[in-house]
Amino acid sequence: MKVTLTNRRKWLLGAGAALLLTATPSFAIFGIGDIVFDPTSYASLVSQLTTLQTQYNMLKNNITHFSVKQQWQTTLHALENVNVANMFGETAGMSIALNSNSPSASTTAWKTATVTMNGSAPSYLAGQSLGNARMSQLAMIETADSVSPECLTAVGQYRAARSENATANSSLLSQQFDGGDSTNSEVQQLNLLNASEAQRLSEMQSQGTLHACLASQMTVANMERRNAAVEDMNTAVFVQQQRSANDTSAANESNTWKTYLP
Template sequence: MKTAMTARWLALAGGFIALASAVPAHAQFGGVVFDPTQSAHAVVQISNESKGLVNQATRIAQGSQTNLTLSQQLIQDIQMAGTALKIYNQSITTYNTIFNNLKYFNSKSIWRTAENALMNSSVQNSYGETSGLQAQLNGQSQNASTVWKIMNLAISGTSSSFWGNQIVGASDRLSTLAHIEAMDAASTQCLGAVGAYNASRTTNLPANSALNTSIYDTTTSTNSEVEQLNLLNISNSQRMEEAHAQGQLQACLAAQAAVNNMDKRNAASLTINDASYKLTAQASNPTYAGNESNTWTTYF
C-alpha cells in the first residue's frame, strides 16, 4: 500500500514537471500574445509546487511506515500486557491457595490416632514377698537390685567345701550359679528400664498433651508456616527420645532371651553329660551278679 501511494504521488509530480518544462509556442492567430516573463514565473511556481508535492509524498510515505511500526509495537505491547496479566492472576491464585492452607489448615483430624493410656502396675504383696516391686515398675523407686533380691530365693551352701575343686566350664554347680547371676543382672536392668520409662512418661505427659493440643489446633495462631515447621521439629525430637527409650526396653528383652537360652542350653548339656556318664559306668561296672557289689557302690 505504501509503495503504490508513493508511485502515484511521484507520477503526479512528474506530470507537473513535464508541463513546466514544455517550450511555450508563439500565437499563430491574432488576439493571443505570449508574455515570456509571466510564463517563466509560472514555470518556476509549478516546479516549486511539484517539488513540494514530491516532498509531501515522501513525508506521507515515511509517516505511513512510522504509523505501521507504532501499530505493530502497540500490538506487541498489548500481547505482552495480556501475558503479564495472566501471570499476575496465576500468582494471585497461588498466593490465595497457600494463604488459605496456612491460615485455615483444619484437616488435622486425619492425623489423630488413639493413644492408649499408660496404666500403673499393681502388684500383690501379701507377706512382703514383692516389697518395692510396684513402686519400681511405676518409676517411683531406684532400688531394682534390692527388689529383685527380695523376690528370689537366696543361694545357700556357699561354703568353700561346696565350691571347692569346681572347674569353670566343667561344673554343674558353677554353670547353675552363672545362670542365676545372669538372670539377676538382666532382670535388675529390665526393672530399672521399665521404671525409668514409666517415670519419664509421667514427667513428659504435660508437654505431650500441650504438643497434641497445638498439633490438632485449627485456629490461625498455630497454622502459620513457621509454627507448623516448629511443631514438626518438636514432634521429631520427641519421637527420637521415645525411640531411645524403646531401644533400652528392647535391649532388656534381648538380655532376658539370652538368659532363657542359658537355662535351656544347660539342661541339654546336662542330659548329654548324664548319658555319657551312664555309658561309662555301665562299661566299668557289669550288672551280672558276680560283680554287683562294686556296681551298687558307684551307682549314680
C-alpha cells in the first residue's frame, strides 16, 4: 500500500513539472482565470510607447519656435537715386538712365555727354589702314560707345529692381525673425528658406550683369592704355629712324627736316 501511494505521488509530481515546463507565458492573476498577463505583449507595448514618445519629442522640437531671432538680424540697405547735375543740358537723360531700366535714355545720355566726332572723320579714316593708330583709336571709341550705354542701363535696372523688391525683402526678413507660432512651423520655416534662396539667386543674377559691365569697361580701358603704350613705342622708333637718316649736327643745320612728328 505504501509503495502504491509513493508511486502515485511521483507521477503527480512528474506531471506537474511537465506542465510547468510546457506552459505559455500567459498566466492568471490573483487566481482569476479571465485576467491574463502576457509578458511578450507587455514588452511590445512598452516598445511602441517608447517609439511614440520619441516621435512626439521630435515633432515638438520641430514646431518649437525661436524666441530671440533678432540676434541674427541685419539691416537691409536701400540704394538712393542718383541725381546728376545738368547745368547746360550736357547730362540730359543721365539721371533717368542711372535710376531706371531705360536703354533709350542710356543711349541718349551717353551721346550727349561725350565728344561728337567730326563730320569729315569718315572721309579721313577711309584712307587709313587697319592696325594704325587712328583706326585703333576708332575701334576703341566704337567699343566704348557700344558697352557704355548698356552699363548705364544695367546700373539703372539694378537700382530700379532693388527699389521694387524692397517690400518683398523686408517682408521676408520680418517673417524670418518673427517669434510667433504662425511663422515657426517646420513647413513655414522651409518655405521662408526657399523664398530666401530665390531672392538671393535674383540678386546674384543682377550683380552678374553688373560684373559683366565692369569687365566690358575694363576691356575698353585696357584698349586705351595699350594703344597709348604702342603709340609711345612707335614714336620712339620713328624718332630713332629719323636721327639715323638725318644728320643733326650743327654743320648740317641748313638741311630742313620735313618729316618730323607734329
